[in-house]
Amino acid sequence: MVAHQRFGDDKDRVVIKSDGKPAYIAGDLAYYLDKRQRGFDLCIYMLGADHHGYIARLKSAAAAFGEDPATVEVLIGQMVNLVRDGQPVRMSKRAGTVITLDDLVEALGVDAARYSLIRSSVDTAIDIDLALWSSASNENPVYYVQYAHARLSALARNAAELGLIPDTAHLELLSHDKEGKLLRTIGEFPRVLETAAALREPHRVCRYLEDLAGDYHRFYDSCRVLPQGDEQPTDLHRARLALCQATRQVIANGLAILGVTAPERM
Incomplete structure (x- = not known):
């Protein structure tokens, strides 16, 4: 348990659950501590659009560790939409159509996958046309x-x-x-x-x-x-x-x- 509530979070956070497994936030806390121990003065988190509530948690965690909350910076990204043959690629865990980053790299190659994700502002939804980004044309x-x-x-x-x-x-x-x-x-x-x-x-x-x-x-x-x-x-x-x-x-x-x-x- 980390005493987040004393540092601005709405409640304290469980890090290790009763079954001994790490809670959802454990990886983020480990990332922060590892970065700080290796001498970095700023930890930048890139989170999804549904993680706005996570900002206070991460900054509270830094304070609970005796660090300055300003050492945590959070960027909130928007959705990434894939298009194939003019139609959106639907993602569903149940149907087995979840697209991973590995899938994107396999479809486009490392360069195009990286560039397609970087090219838009972090606060803008990204539409990646798989045919366009894999083409050898000036439109790519x-x-x-x-x-x-x-x-x-x-x-x-x-x-x-x-x-x-x-x-x-x-x-x-x-x-x-x-x-x-x-x-x-x-x-x-x-x-x-x-x-x-x-x-x-x-x-x-x-x-x-x-x-x-x-x-x-x-x-x-x-x-x-x-x-x-x-x-x-x-x-x-x-x-x-x-x-x-x-x-x-x-x-x-x-x-x-x-x-x-x-x-x-x-």
Whole structure:
């Protein structure tokens, strides 16, 4: 029994039941204590929409352990709905159609499963279209971003074969409006990360990467990066290659932060 009531909960909580088995809250308490013992100063819980009443319990538990309740932060998520062939996938324990995270990973792969869950705000219900998220198309957000990285990687390989080296000495040559837009979007990356971390909103990183990938694709369609035929490399080629190198690095960094791979080839 943990004396929660003295610290703001509506009653004390049983941790170990009379049959010796742990109560529902036991795992959360063990998680908190383990985190604190390993030196973490903040424990963030991600709970379902039906767990609003759990917030006071967890903060009261921290106080009962002699800790500051502020070391507990709770994010309340909304429902995740799966769609297949345009129809919602119904979940029922009785019918055996409960969808686990393992099932989602098996259907979509790790990258798409992770990205599909991160891409929306925590307070927004998520609809995951299984056909969309498993497709190799620009409508698939994670494919769109990963394809941009793969395209940039191929460009870097082709440049190396030509002996073209990126150079930032003449960035003033990047005067095309698509170049300017790409530069500005790259420059927003630190602010996006800072805001996403402060607000616990990793979906901001996803949306940023999609914007960056779009800016890169539009730049690539309008601005030739590599010399063609017998054309000699110019300072503009080198400056554009440097811009592509920076774009590739930012996409790789953003995907790494999300725990999503940045493929060299697709």
